Amino acid sequence: MPLPFLLPPPVLFLMAAAVGAMFTLNALRPARKFWPLVGAGFFASWLTGELAAHHLFWQVVATALFVWAGGLDGWPGWVALLIVSLSWIGLVRIVFDARKARDVTESALREGLGTEYRSVIPEEIGAHVDDHFSLRQRLFPLPVLDGRVEVVRDIVFSRAGGVNLRLDVYRPRGNTKPRPTVLFVHGGAWVIGSKDDQGKPLAYRLAAHGWVVVSANYRLSPRFTFPDHLIDVKSAIRWIREHGKAYGADPSFLVITGGSAGGHLAALATLTPNDPRYQPGFEDVDTRVQACVPFYGVYDFTDRRGIWRGTLLRTILEKSVMKKRLDDDHAAFEAASPMSLVHEDAPPFFVVHGDRDSLVPVQEARLFVELLRAHSRAPVLYAELPGAQHAFEVFPSERTGHALAAVERFLAHQWAQHRREVAHAEGAEEKRPAGVLGEAADATSAA
CATH class of the missing domain: 1.10.1040 (N-(1-d-carboxylethyl)-l-norvaline Dehydrogenase; domain 2)
Structure with missing residues (x-):
């Protein structure tokens, strides 16, 4: 018919x-x-x-x-x-x-950490590092949920500029001991976005596998001006250091991650540890992190290689974020650029970017990695994902599954290294008093 x-x-x-x-x-x-x-x-x-x-x-x-x-x-x-x-x-x-993301990310891990990097990952945190999203989650991408995860929402961690800043804590359901911790910083061009709509595939994955993930808000432009955003990120680090243990976090091991503007702020927080300019009122708090995993981040506010031409990024920065012209105060834009702040003591980085990113050109990530590798003594990993757009990991997709599995392997490796260093330091401390007393006794006998 x-x-x-x-x-x-x-x-x-x-x-x-x-x-x-x-x-x-x-x-x-x-x-x-x-x-x-x-x-x-x-x-x-x-x-x-x-x-x-x-x-x-x-x-x-x-x-x-x-x-x-x-x-x-x-x-x-x-x-x-x-x-x-x-x-x-x-x-x-x-x-x-x-x-292809599976092979690309695995190659990045082997190149940056060594071909035997998996051998140091303990079973308790490495049993599921190769897991992908379930078939149900891939067929029905939204909402992202996992019954193994408990979420404590809307904890006020700071009040700044008349705004209550809130965070969520993702943790293993029934957890009873401090777990390695990740701070997630959302994107949105510094003007939109929140903890409620980004980073969920990563947060649920890690929390289901034994991590604690803290996802925090920060003040947004144009109402607020840089470095307010960065100060708020460091305030979230302060909260984890001071209160995270009560929620299952291990304040001694903290990794920071984020996407787009969140990738910029994560990288900037990593490269400015304990800088009093960005810690007003909490200058004495240790804001160092053990590693950084920025996704498709903005790493240069000065456009030193002319990468931004034809984009709106400079306009957004000048009109809304910095509220000044680059030509009038180049130093301020330099101070806000992770590329300008790389140094030899930077912790390990795992930079992830898509080669089809139409909002933040992939050349930005390549140059940042080049500068990091030229200055930092720590491993600098880089995965350029074929076919990936900006914000690709918002969905629990095929590509996201492989990318986040690699990020988890990187984090598990860093945590294992951290535990070994702590155990070595504690062992040295236990031996030192006996050694000192022995040396003193020998000196007394000689006298």
Whole structure:
């Protein structure tokens, strides 16, 4: 029985095929320079790139329905079939690109930590470091939940500028002992975003595997001005040092991570430990961290290599975040740039970025890693993920699963190293008094 359509089925089929193909093409080659298209292009590319299998499914189903309804009864329908077939090929390529994240991240770990890095990871924290998301979670990406995790929400950790700043604590359900801890800093171009809508795949994964994850808010521009954001991140570190133990955190081992603007703030907090300029009222608190894992971060406010051309980043920084022009106060922008603050005592870094990031060009991450490796004595790992867009790990996708598994392996390795160093230091302390007394006794006998 023919179905009533305002337009012939072949024409409707062609229109639908064109829309689907545009999503696929934009995921493969997202808009980067023409800023009016960048925003919409990013969302389309992001959704298609991380949910490529879902897009392939709906395109196949739609094609079958159009064929059943008579979509091939005219030449537009056959053109549509050709277009949609090419779209499917593109989506399959995106799926395979996502799977490459496993090998890319593993290569980064082996290069940075050594081929035998897994051998030092203890079973109690390393039993699940290769786990992927469940099939149910990959089929239905949202919401991200895990019954093994307990979340304590909306703890006020600071009050600044008339704002109560809150954080959430993700911890293993029923946990009874201090666990290695991760602080997550959300993104949003320093002007939007919150702890409630980012970082959940990472937080639930780590907490389910024995970690404590703290996700904190910070003051946002344009109401507030840099370095207010950084001060708030350091206030969250202070809270973990002073109160984290009551929530299952181990204040002696803290790693910081974040995405985009959160990646910038995480890197900046890591590279400015105990800097009194960013710790007003708590200058004596130790704000050092044991490692940093920035995702698709902004690492340079000065655009020293001309990477930003054609983007809105400079406008956002000058109008909303710094509230001054780069040309008028270059030193202030330098002080806000992780690239300008790399030093030999920086802790280990694992930098993760996508090669199709249309909001923060991948060249930014490459240069930051180059500078870190030239100055830092600690390992600097870099994983450039094929096909990954900005904010890729918001979804529990194929790519995200491989990337977060690698991040967990990195964190587990750092925690194992930390435990060995602590045990070595405690052993040295136990031996030192006897040694000192022995030396004193020998000196007395000689006299």
